[in-house]
Amino acid sequence: MASTTQLPTRTAKSRKSLWQKFWSSTNERMGYLFILPSLTHIILFLFIPLGFSLFLSFTDWRGTNIYNAPWVGLDNYEFMMGDRRFWNAMQNSAYYTLLSVPLGMAISLGVAVVMNQKLRGTYFFRTLFFMPVISSWVAVSVIWITILDPQAGILNYLLTSIGLPSVNWLGDPSTAMPSIVIIAIWKGLGFQMIIWLAGLQAVPEVLYEAASIDGANSWQKFRSITIPLLAPTSFFLFVTGVIGSFQVFSPVYVITGGGPRGATDVAVHRIYLRAFEGFDMGYASAQAWVLFSIIFVLTLVQFWVRRRRGEETLF
Amino acid sequence: MIYEKKPWDLPLKILGYSILCLVALAMIVPFIWMVSTSLKPSGAEFAYPPQILPTSFNLENYKNLFTLVPFGRYFLNTIIVTFFTVFGQIIICSMAAYAFARLKFIGRDVLFVLYLATMMIPFQIILIPLFLIVFGLGWVNTYQGLIIPGISSVFGIFLLRQAFMSVPGDYQDAARIDGASEFVIYWRIFLPLNGPALATLGVFSFMGTWTDLLWPLLIARDQDMRTLELGLAYFNSSLSAFQQTNWPLVMAAAVVLMLPVLLVYIFAQRYFIEGISLSGVK
Numbered sequence: 001m002a003s004t005t006q007l008p009t010r011t012a013k014s015r016k017s018l019w020q021k022f023w024s025s026t027n028e029r030m031g032y033l034f035i036l037p038s039l040t041h042i043i044l045f046l047f048i049p050l051g052f053s054l055f056l057s058f059t060d061w062r063g064t065n066i067y068n069a070p071w072v073g074l075d076n077y078e079f080m081m082g083d084r085r086f087w088n089a090m091q092n093s094a095y096y097t098l099l100s101v102p103l104g105m106a107i108s109l110g111v112a113v114v115m116n117q118k119l120r121g122t123y124f125f126r127t128l129f130f131m132p133v134i135s136s137w138v139a140v141s142v143i144w145i146t147i148l149d150p151q152a153g154i155l156n157y158l159l160t161s162i163g164l165p166s167v168n169w170l171g172d173p174s175t176a177m178p179s180i181v182i183i184a185i186w187k188g189l190g191f192q193m194i195i196w197l198a199g200l201q202a203v204p205e206v207l208y209e210a211a212s213i214d215g216a217n218s219w220q221k222f223r224s225i226t227i228p229l230l231a232p233t234s235f236f237l238f239v240t241g242v243i244g245s246f247q248v249f250s251p252v253y254v255i256t257g258g259g260p261r262g263a264t265d266v267a268v269h270r271i272y273l274r275a276f277e278g279f280d281m282g283y284a285s286a287q288a289w290v291l292f293s294i295i296f297v298l299t300l301v302q303f304w305v306r307r308r309r310g311e312e313t314l315f
Numbered sequence: 316m317i318y319e320k321k322p323w324d325l326p327l328k329i330l331g332y333s334i335l336c337l338v339a340l341a342m343i344v345p346f347i348w349m350v351s352t353s354l355k356p357s358g359a360e361f362a363y364p365p366q367i368l369p370t371s372f373n374l375e376n377y378k379n380l381f382t383l384v385p386f387g388r389y390f391l392n393t394i395i396v397t398f399f400t401v402f403g404q405i406i407i408c409s410m411a412a413y414a415f416a417r418l419k420f421i422g423r424d425v426l427f428v429l430y431l432a433t434m435m436i437p438f439q440i441i442l443i444p445l446f447l448i449v450f451g452l453g454w455v456n457t458y459q460g461l462i463i464p465g466i467s468s469v470f471g472i473f474l475l476r477q478a479f480m481s482v483p484g485d486y487q488d489a490a491r492i493d494g495a496s497e498f499v500i501y502w503r504i505f506l507p508l509n510g511p512a513l514a515t516l517g518v519f520s521f522m523g524t525w526t527d528l529l530w531p532l533l534i535a536r537d538q539d540m541r542t543l544e545l546g547l548a549y550f551n552s553s554l555s556a557f558q559q560t561n562w563p564l565v566m567a568a569a570v571v572l573m574l575p576v577l578l579v580y581i582f583a584q585r586y587f588i589e590g591i592s593l594s595g596v597k
Contacts, residue, residue, distance in 0.1 A: 041407065045441075046433055127581070130587075134576055136573065138547045146562055152365060250528045292439075
């Protein structure tokens, strides 16, 4: 029935050329008009630069005439293998990520759990906790430089007043990175808390009630209900946290400039220095691609682990 | 279910409030410190013990900010760049979002997946060639160089597409029967119906542009083209080159930079939180 009536139209359709099919009335041509501005933008400012940067990474271009950029093959990548500064920067980025992501997630989860207890005034607290999130990195950085000042900063004043020794926060290579991490956690707490809170509020109340009837205490409920049901949220925070941490730039640029003695020189900062202060654009592009590959692989591994555990993927 | 009052309810409540207050204190003290330092005379910022609450109230630093440094110019630049970026993002992203959500055309879904995939690409990887392209166009030290690369975002398209998908299809059909063109449907039906989503995008792109550092750092080579964020960053580093940073002046600059962002945040908080929950949990 339906198939016999459709038969003639189908043969007519198949006789149309590919172009006619593409430009037929079932294809709403307006669609192309509507995406034209964004498509032009994404091609010009994303796809072309992407290809261009891959090309640059195989050249030894140093900011002169682009038409005679010397092709060096894999030389940049080979040189990178033995570049101690680059690996130091990658190590610093990994260190920063390992410190800031788990700590930030744990602290913000703690705050979110308290915020979820339906206390009065949570709106007020949320507004406050969110102020650092929306603040600019440079403003936050200059504030914290003075707070962490070894002689007259507030933090050392607090430490010494409770009898602890004062710390040369940003001046000592061993504490400089933890200091940046403290600032980053302080700045990101509100954001992570909002995401946790949204996850917590999606946990059905019935589960807690059922557990209470079975005689579970608060900690057991938290461990066996809250934590497993928060898995998608923690996955999201983990992935975005790792990706974001490998891209950290502003606080390092403003607060330490990579110092002291290269202790806070993270990957993006290194690429920036190579490209825009050393004008070593080819080599810096190669570094950017290695950084990108690492971020990409980390993300894929996380997706893979999640898929294997049978959890639904997020994107 | 009947709620029983338990004996440890009150202590738990007190514990909860003390945690919140402690965190709130840690969050707010740096800001109070910023404001109070900006009101101190130069040289008094490192008095010992540190004075967190303002001890003096002189606006000298704010006056110096606009007379000694071209901070007024930075402010104007930031307003121009932010305004056009936000405006452009709202128009371009909403147009693309309408096409992706509500129009059928060949290659739409493939294109959308391609768009989404670009969200994985870190900005740093295209930084160098993007700079070269902008340089080739002769846009270094110009407003278009600061504005146009940021005038559309995949995140914005994604956000608005989600909102546009939830508009009932009947509206579109009814308008088509009445003979409305696609543009009229987009402009007169979809944009007005999605005010909150557009506001969310507006607030996000305002915050992002106002506080961006890396891109202006590359494009604004002249002092006259600097934005506030960049001005403050240079301010800090150029002054510390003389080993003598004038902290009250720097803090005054930080206050001027932060004030518009905080105001927008306080008035548009709802859109901001909604946007974050939407992008994070969807």
